[in-house]
Amino acid sequence: MRRLAVLLAVILGGALHAGAWAAAPMAAKAAPIKGDQCVECHKTEAKTSHAFHGECNSCHVNAGDHAKAHEAREKAKGPNKPPKVIATKPESAECLACHESDKRRMHFSIAEHNKAGVQCRDCHGNHTPKVKTLNAGMEKGGKTTALCATCHQDVLAKFSMTSHHPVKEGGATCTGCHDPHASKQATLGAATAQCTSCHQAVRGPHVFEHAPVVEGCTNCHDPHGAPNRRLLSVAQPMQCLQCHAIAGNRHALGGANNDNVSRVSGAVLRDCVSCHSAVHGSSTDQHLRF
Ligand code: HEC
Ligand code: HEC
Ligand code: HEC
Ligand code: HEC
Ligand code: HEC
Ligand code: HEC
Ligand code: HEC
Ligand code: HEC
Ligand code: HEC
Ligand code: HEC
Structure with a gap:
């Protein structure tokens, strides 16, 4: 008799343990549960589980306890029904128990x-x-x-x-x-590498680089969409004038500095790229014109 009680305690203890383990994601491998143990109450889901995902309790980790509790409730007569066990919906950790070693999920x-x-x-x-x-x-x-x-x-x-x-x-x-x-x-x-994987013509290295292009395409382009042509986040010439001042450089009008440097008149407030068409870098011209 005593031995039976001990045995019972061990079994009960074991069952309780299994319950606690099941709640912790994938800590213990509960016996696999296929859809046929769930089908009487969940016709659709028992049939629609993805081919690689046959075992219900690999994601719904306490499904066994849940099913048992519901069956017990259906059998129970009178007001004292045993309590429900709500089946868990899978947390990311449950999925990662199998998918963590996938190359693309490792850093999730x-x-x-x-x-x-x-x-x-x-x-x-x-x-x-x-x-x-x-x-x-x-x-x-x-x-x-x-x-x-x-x-x-x-x-x-x-x-x-x-x-x-x-x-x-x-x-x-x-x-x-x-x-x-x-x-x-x-x-x-890796945005820039990504951009140039499709836009190969823009890819460097160039003899004469344009610093902001080397740094990143999104300095000038909005990758999703923009109100300006060519996905430019700011319209010309303001796009360029954010970094380049006109005053004092060779585009300046007249001879304010009177320093005998030839001036490029009419450049101010024009579409800079109409002259600097190699804006992504040039193999021949340091001023990025061709
Ligand atoms: C005897 C009927 C019965 C059986 C058998 C049963 N369930 Fe359920 N299940 C229910 C009911 C009823 C609900 C509605 C929520 C509740 O009361 O727990 C439910 C809800 C669920 C939910 C949703 C939980 C949520 O968050 O809304 C999942 C997941 C689930 N069951 C999985 C399973 C799996 C897997 C099995 C097989 C191991 C199973 N069930 C077996 C009756 C059952
Ligand atoms: C790969 C993980 C995975 C497996 C395996 C899995 N499920 Fe699910 N289950 C989910 C996810 C995720 C949801 C959340 C609802 C959804 O599909 O968007 C869910 C939801 C449910 C629901 C609730 C549906 C609702 O409308 O709220 C039931 C019932 C259910 N599953 C039953 C089962 C049964 C039965 C099996 C075994 C045949 C099973 N699941 C196997 C991931 C899984
Ligand atoms: C923000 C949405 C999103 C989240 C969150 C997400 N995924 Fe994905 N997953 C996708 C999309 C979209 C694809 C399709 C792949 C593609 O087109 O690049 C995909 C593809 C997959 C693939 C198959 C293709 C491949 O890349 O190998 C697996 C497996 C996968 N996801 C598992 C997971 C797991 C496990 C988690 C949680 C740890 C997760 N995903 C979280 C959106 C998501
Ligand atoms: C018991 C292990 C296991 C668990 C848990 C698991 N998966 Fe999977 N899953 C697999 C296997 C095995 C494959 C097939 C091989 C592969 O693509 O990696 C797969 C494939 C996938 C695919 C690709 C399907 C396709 O058609 O290419 C997606 C997406 C996915 N799982 C998402 C999930 C999500 C989301 C969860 C959690 C809700 C999850 N898995 C939980 C084992 C598992
Ligand atoms: C369930 C809602 C949800 C879905 C679906 C979703 N996302 Fe997200 N995403 C978020 C939330 C929340 C954040 C973090 C807050 C933010 O930056 O908006 C985020 C962040 C991001 C970020 C980083 C944002 C940053 O500031 O760095 C990118 C990129 C992204 N999501 C792309 C995607 C793509 C691509 C998909 C489709 C495959 C997708 N998301 C689907 C909710 C979602
Ligand atoms: C998957 C391939 C792909 C990637 C990656 C990509 N693009 Fe594109 N891009 C396209 C396609 C397709 C078009 C449309 C071409 C067309 O209409 O002639 C385009 C058009 C453009 C245009 C011209 C829009 C116009 O009005 O003519 C710009 C600028 C651009 N992309 C910049 C970028 C930048 C910056 C990145 C990186 C953040 C990038 N692209 C990444 C495929 C890609
Ligand atoms: C300094 C600002 C700037 C940076 C940074 C920049 N672009 Fe541009 N990009 C422009 C301008 C300005 C145009 C418009 C040229 C025109 O009007 O014809 C343009 C046009 C484009 C176009 C349309 C086709 C073409 O060649 O004219 C693509 C594609 C493009 N850029 C991709 C990229 C990629 C990819 C990167 C990153 C490697 C990048 N851009 C970085 C300013 C920039
Ligand atoms: C051509 C490549 C490309 C495509 C297509 C693209 N993105 Fe992006 N996305 C980027 C880049 C690059 C950034 C970073 C922008 C930055 O650093 O300024 C970004 C930033 C984001 C961000 C965070 C910043 C923000 O703007 O809110 C979210 C969220 C996002 N993308 C979601 C999406 C979604 C959703 C889609 C599809 C509807 C999408 N992206 C399509 C390249 C792309
Ligand atoms: C994010 C800041 C930034 C933006 C925006 C920018 N540039 Fe530049 N640009 C630079 C830097 C930094 C250099 C390198 C300066 C140096 O070497 O003195 C440079 C160099 C140049 C040069 C070569 C300078 C020389 O010595 O000949 C030209 C031409 C030029 N940019 C034109 C443009 C044009 C046209 C635009 C607009 C499409 C533009 N830049 C937008 C930062 C920018
Ligand atoms: C009419 C043609 C033309 C236009 C338009 C033009 N440039 Fe220039 N740019 C030149 C020429 C030519 C040079 C070289 C001058 C030299 O060799 O001395 C030059 C030189 C430069 C230089 C390098 C030398 C310096 O002065 O620092 C930068 C930076 C520059 N331009 C930026 C711009 C910006 C920004 C715009 C738009 C506001 C613009 N350019 C519009 C023709 C033009």
Whole structure:
């Protein structure tokens, strides 16, 4: 009798333990639960789980306890029903238990999205065919952009400006430039390399570099859209005059300094690029004219 009690205590203790473990993400491997144990109450979800994601409790970590509690409640008669166990929805940590070693997910902990509290499940569904559902390989372009736009409306609006990257037209995507799983550094730090991967004609090195181009394309261009032509964040000539003063240089009118340097008259307040057309760098002219 005594031995039976001890055995019972061990089993009960074990069960309690398993419960506590299950609540902590993936700390212990609970026995895998396939959809057939859930189907009587969740017809749709039991069928729609993604092919690679067959085990319900790998994401809904306390699903076993949840199912048992509900079954017990259905059987229980009278007012004293056992309490519910609400099944968890997967936190990023649950997904990362399997996906942490994926090259693109390794740095999710320092990603802007993670820092802002955005979870994997905010972008990836597992059951429902809405925009959130991403069988990623298959859903590029339009659907991905629509997903991003659910939260980044202000950015989407820029793609309707006079000059814009053709995202709405299908010629570019948000994920062509951003990795939603990466840190800000990894996402945007390599912006210039990213830009020149498509715009090869602009790529250096040039014999005569233009410092702000080497530093970063976004010094002059808004990557999303702008009211000025060629995605310029500021209209000409103000774009250039932010850094270059006209007064006192060789464009100045007249001979205020009377220093015998030839002047380029009429340059003031004109489209600088009409003369300095090699604004991204030149192989022949230090003044970036050709
Ligand atoms: C006997 C019926 C029953 C069974 C079996 C059952 N569930 Fe549930 N489940 C429910 C009910 C009812 C709800 C609605 C919320 C609640 O009362 O817990 C629910 C809700 C859920 C939710 C949503 C929780 C939320 O945050 O809204 C998930 C996820 C879930 N169940 C997963 C499972 C999985 C996985 C299984 C199989 C291991 C399973 N359920 C088995 C009855 C059941
Ligand atoms: C890859 C992780 C993953 C697996 C595996 C998984 N689910 Fe889910 N489940 C989710 C996510 C994420 C949600 C949040 C709703 C969504 O799909 O957008 C969810 C939501 C649910 C819901 C709530 C639906 C609602 O409308 O709120 C139920 C019920 C559910 N899952 C049942 C199951 C069952 C049954 C299985 C096993 C066949 C299963 N899940 C396997 C990730 C998973
Ligand atoms: C039990 C391990 C496991 C868990 C937990 C898990 N996954 Fe997966 N997932 C896989 C495997 C295995 C694959 C297929 C191989 C691959 O693409 O890495 C996969 C594939 C994917 C894919 C690509 C699907 C495709 O069609 O190419 C996405 C997206 C994904 N998982 C998202 C998630 C999200 C979001 C979660 C958490 C809600 C999650 N996974 C939880 C194991 C898991
Ligand atoms: C801000 C939205 C967002 C978040 C948050 C997010 N993803 Fe993704 N994920 C995407 C998009 C969009 C794709 C499609 C890939 C592409 O087009 O670059 C994708 C692709 C994937 C893929 C398959 C393709 C690949 O890159 O290998 C997996 C696996 C995946 N995500 C897992 C996860 C996991 C796990 C988490 C949480 C740790 C997560 N994702 C968080 C948006 C997101
Ligand atoms: C569920 C809402 C949500 C979705 C969906 C979403 N994001 Fe975000 N995103 C955020 C939040 C919140 C932040 C952090 C606050 C901010 O800067 O707006 C953020 C930040 C970012 C940043 C960094 C911003 C910065 O200041 O450095 C980029 C880039 C980004 N998201 C791109 C994307 C892309 C691309 C997609 C689609 C694949 C996407 N987001 C989908 C909510 C979302
Ligand atoms: C051509 C490449 C490109 C495309 C396409 C693109 N982005 Fe960006 N995005 C960038 C660059 C580069 C930056 C950094 C800008 C800076 O440093 O001034 C940025 C910045 C951001 C930021 C943070 C700063 C801000 O402007 O709010 C968010 C959020 C963002 N992008 C979301 C998106 C979304 C959502 C889409 C699709 C609708 C998208 N991006 C499409 C290149 C791109
Ligand atoms: C995925 C490829 C891709 C990437 C990456 C990319 N672009 Fe573009 N860009 C395009 C396409 C496509 C067009 C439209 C070409 C056209 O209309 O002839 C374009 C057009 C432009 C234009 C000209 C707009 C006009 O009015 O003619 C500028 C300027 C530009 N991009 C700058 C950038 C900058 C800066 C970056 C980096 C932040 C960048 N691009 C990254 C594909 C890309
Ligand atoms: C100093 C400001 C400045 C910087 C920095 C800059 N651009 Fe430009 N870019 C311009 C101006 C001005 C034009 C418009 C030229 C015109 O009117 O024809 C332009 C035009 C473009 C165009 C349209 C086609 C063309 O060659 O005229 C592309 C593409 C482009 N830039 C890409 C880039 C890329 C990629 C980078 C980063 C490597 C970059 N730009 C950095 C000022 C700049
Ligand atoms: C963000 C600041 C910045 C902007 C904006 C900028 N430049 Fe420059 N530019 C520089 C710097 C820094 C140098 C290098 C100055 C030096 O070597 O004395 C330079 C050099 C030049 C030179 C070569 C100087 C020489 O000695 O011949 C020309 C020409 C030039 N820029 C034209 C332009 C034009 C045209 C625009 C507008 C499309 C422009 N810049 C926008 C910072 C800028
Ligand atoms: C009518 C043609 C023309 C226009 C328009 C023009 N430039 Fe120039 N720029 C020149 C010539 C030619 C030189 C070289 C002068 C020399 O060789 O002494 C030059 C030289 C420069 C230099 C380097 C020498 C210096 O004086 O520092 C800079 C910087 C420069 N221009 C900026 C600009 C900016 C900014 C604008 C627009 C406000 C502009 N340019 C408009 C023709 C022009």
